[in-house]
Amino acid sequence: MSLKSFEEGSVFNQLSKSSHQNVVFCSDEDTGLKAIIAIHDTTLGPALGGTRMWTYSTEADALSDVLRLSRTMTYKAAISGLNLGGGNAVIIGDSSTDKTEALMRRFGRFIKNLNGTFITAEDLGTNTKDMEYIRMETQYVTGVPETLGGSGDPSPIAAKGVLMGIKACIKEHFGNDSLVGRSIAVQGIGQVGENLVHLLREEHAKVYVSDINEDRLMRVAAKYGAQAVSNNNLLDFEFDVYAPCAMGGTVNSQTIPKMKCAIIAGSANNQLADEDVHGRMLLEKGILYAPDYLINAGGMINCYSELSGYSRKRTMQLAENIYSATRNVLQKSASDHIPAIRAADIIAEKRIADIKKIKGSY
Structure with missing residues (x-):
């Protein structure tokens, strides 16, 4: 592969073209977690966005998806009159076979370390049970079951x-x-x-x-x-x-x-x-x-x-x-x-x- 083609497909090339405030790469060998959290804009409030779990072909594809989704959330909050910013997260993997309590809870600790700048919810490949696991590690999660004081299925x-x-x-x-x-x-x-x-x-x-x-x-x-x-x-x-x-x-x-x-x-x-x-x-x-x-x-x-x-x-x-x-x-x-x-x-x-x-x- 030439240097030029590598640069065009690299994650650094993608990041240089984005206007995101923060992008966090999460990796944990024990649970198999590979995830990316993207915070696009927090002008209106903390960034809120779903956590998507998907079998991306490449890590660059996962980054491209999370950058686009998080930007969309900024615009979604703004046009809806909500006092929230935009963010999103993706976990690379098959939600039917790779997802475990330990993986979701480890992911929750990464969210906790962001100190409230990112709040997550369910998305494609995740559900209210997964949000319950994340809640065990951090308060910065919504869409938890009604039995835990949440709103349940959105x-x-x-x-x-x-x-x-x-x-x-x-x-x-x-x-x-x-x-x-x-x-x-x-x-x-x-x-x-x-x-x-x-x-x-x-x-x-x-x-x-x-x-x-x-x-x-x-x-x-x-x-x-x-x-x-x-x-x-x-x-x-x-x-x-x-x-x-x-x-x-x-x-x-x-x-x-x-x-x-x-x-x-x-x-x-x-x-x-x-x-x-x-x-x-x-x-x-x-x-x-x-x-x-x-x-x-x-x-x-x-x-x-x-x-x-x-x-x-x-x-x-x-x-x-x-x-x-x-x-x-x-x-x-x-x-x-x-x-x-x-x-x-x-x-x-x-x-x-x-x-x-x-x-x-x-």
């Missing part, structure tokens, strides 16, 4: 926020926010996706579901009266709304030309493979896009409520605010003729800049 609140984003998009595109008879494709029916299907069916929407797990797909379709569709054939159908709720990057140069939907609004993180390129492609094609970090903020809202004294009623009210925030973003996108993701960024960046000015005047 997915119902996350799904509620996505529903509000979908309704806001429907309102902007069709003139009213009724979902009766609207066709919505939910791609990925994990915890958030299944909760979203439930909420959509309660609103009498016509729901199509797709998932790589065939057993789960058929179970959810039967349970809620949804229509199962193969992942490979999903884009062959015409829908009012495409709701990606699994992995990111499904909105890209290959899929956008095939899309026959009016709206994209789902819970998956980083849905646009390239925010600038694909945000502009959606704008030019006339597809409304609800920025993922805005409408999937329900999970973060749930954790924020837990930190400040959990009230389910108050948490639901905060999640419902996603409706008006989404409409503000879509209206700015239309008036300025800029991609919705850029409109959301501008609103989030303004709040952070304003708070920095206030803090600078102290």
